[in-house]
Amino acid sequence: MKKARAWLDERGVAYAFHDYKVVGIDRPRIESWIRGVGWEALLNCAGTTFRKLPEADKAGLDESRAVVLMLDQPSMIKRPVLEVAGRLLVGFSAEKYEEAFAHL
Numbered sequence: 001m002k003k004a005r006a007w008l009d010e011r012g013v014a015y016a017f018h019d020y021k022v023v024g025i026d027r028p029r030i031e032s033w034i035r036g037v038g039w040e041a042l043l044n045c046a047g048t049t050f051r052k053l054p055e056a057d058k059a060g061l062d063e064s065r066a067v068v069l070m071l072d073q074p075s076m077i078k079r080p081v082l083e084v085a086g087r088l089l090v091g092f093s094a095e096k097y098e099e100a101f102a103h104l
Helices: 002-010 027-037 063-072 094-102
Strands: 081-084 087-090
């Protein structure tokens, strides 16, 4: 998050920050993001919250179960998620940000 915000700030890019870990997130937004990038890209399987899940909750994951996990525990959503010009970027990559903003 820090790197993404710094990158945007350094380039004078205005953005609205939605802290879904504090405020929460709704099913339609998660489902929209999944349509854009897939649930596997959106679910943070490397994070502590996911790793602490019982093995039974991790086994046989599919889209519907991933949505429930992300709704129940938004910290399982990879961050940041950036919506720009109809494109969705998950995680920070300076190269991907450069490419996304080069056309604006």
